[in-house]
Amino acid sequence: MSLPTTSVRPTSVRPWKQPGRRLLAIAGSWGLAMASLTAMAPAAHSAPAAPATRAAAEAPLAYVTNYSDDTVSVIDTATETVTATFPVGDGPKGVAASPDGARLYVSNGNADSVSVTDTATGTVTATIPVGNGPNGIAVSPGGTRAYVVNSALQRLTVIDTATNTVTATIAVGSAPQEVAVSPDGSRAYVTNYNARSVSVIDTATNTVSATINVGGFPQSVAVTPDGSRAYVTRPYSNSVVVINTATNAVSANVPLTDGPYDVAASPDGARVYVSRGQGATVATIDTATNTVTATTASGNTPRGVAVTPDGGHVYTANGNSATVSVIDTVTHTTSGIPVGATPVDIAIAERPTADLGVELAATPRPGLLNGRIDYTVTLTNHGPRTLASATVTLDLPTPTGATSPDCTLTTGEATCTAAGLAPGASTTRRVTVPVGVLSLGTPYTVTATRTSSAPTDPNPANDSASRTCTATTGLLINCT
Template identity: 50%
Template structure:
């Protein structure tokens, strides 16, 4: 299970052509480490708590587990063929990996990095997203133009939703009410209502949409267009309100926990663009490895604060309260004895 990391908040950007992960410190956008992983890394997720990052290595059929406290690979897990997207349940207990060439999902138990289940889904699964309550995983099947809905309690596919052509990225709104799916070859984004798994809107006007990410307040979706630029969708009415220039062939996109910035992995320009969300201006460009992908939630979440340890003064206060309570009980007992 993932635990709280002491490492600074960072972005973990997979470099498909370098077989590495660039670690970018969010406070100053400095690259603090370059971590060697498997072959052709594309999908990545930083687990809740921020202690580990999970990297799907497309060409080696494996997932690398990076401990973020020292950016060391602590495990390599064999999964299906051609793994792409990866997500971790909100409680940190399981990772779900989409195996493109196997048309399956591998379920990894994070406590020991064992594969505990293999779930058949549609053809060529790519992106994955999990609901905030952890009850459902949504899988974009790029070869079928569908989304499989997996019930995590028993890993059964409970619904299949038709979307656009060659769906890639998946993002669930923070309230869990909707799922946004980027359809690469349709140049659209499908909006699925999770209560009944019905497509309620289709957003047009994109250019080879790939990665997609929600702001923490759920008000906007940022979509990386492999054909150029990052589209901003207002979720209240599913209108594109801005298109932000980035590097060449934006692929992955992730939002910082405070919602102030968006990090965009530019596949063909070997860099990462940083967008300020208040005015959708690119404020920094960070050099990365060859073919940065960053497909998934590659930015560290807010680490949970450590449990507080009572101080001596706190213990003294607790003891005094107990003594006063005990004294009050004795007084009541004596009065009761006198009255009776």
């Protein structure tokens, strides 16, 4: 979701920047849309089930573009707090994350570019020129392509995410606003605001395969998880239209007052959530009946809307209140989180994590005068992210007399490090301990423990491993 940049209607919302100051133009009926409605649910509505509890380290992150601040706010959904804010380009609008949560793509409306950000570090790793008026943005399910709407150029720009280069541009309708990609990645849907249509893009050929007349200045679009329907908001017609993606025809029209703006589908496809910019509310639509089943209060002028992967919460970026609203989808209660100035769009993605598994092997090396034990630490990155860095320590007998080709030794401890380990890859570190330092006949346990790693490790269960060895003599060593 992002803001219209070209419109035949004087009441459209468009933030812009002038030298020396920042302005937000909210004209006409979009001006002070601040009605606050409480949740309601007809008897026909079946509430979503309560989401499964997730560990804090596994909770997703929400990324919010702050248009007037040229920043992105990072919200920890476990604590509902802003944990970081990082700069991007001039006038950030649309935002989308790679499927693994490793990268963030932000369209910079005033800089005619897309910022690629490493979510683990919050640093921009690439800036891609994309031409005038970049607005809505989406990433393919496989993460290999990013699709950026160019409102001023009436086109969709295709970015290869491996090389961060533009590989194609596709002509669409007048004043395109938003783009959504089907779950199988075969199609992209672009809302053409002034053309009152939706362009269907064949992503294999980068051509327009159909143009669907939806009327009413379409703004945003979301595709259901099964790919069977696309929901399109029409702010000035006060409705949401439903497209049958098999026939490319409008199959339903859902009346919805107060300027329906952005739309997002629940993970199970049972509901779509629509921000209502003129009513400071979010509407819930039951996709089985295409009826509004609940209306929940949000902050002022809600725009971007996103749903957590467990379906338990809806987040909205509230442009006129500098907040993000968090809506519980079961209770329809709302809380607020302060963010930057003029929040526009929001994306929720899995937390960047790398699960480091630690294994320890102990191999006896008998010798009359030089018996020893070779300890091998195996570090495996179970993903999903590349392991940027890790430290594993081994507690050793004192005094050690230990040696190691690849770990740092101090009294009673070995410190082993690793960096740049790809998902699924393993590496080993070795430490040798002479049996002379062990009390003969007394078992001694060595434990290898992950003491730090980046990005976050979500699974403490495999962070350590132990082996116990007993040396009766230098020739008789037993390890279990």
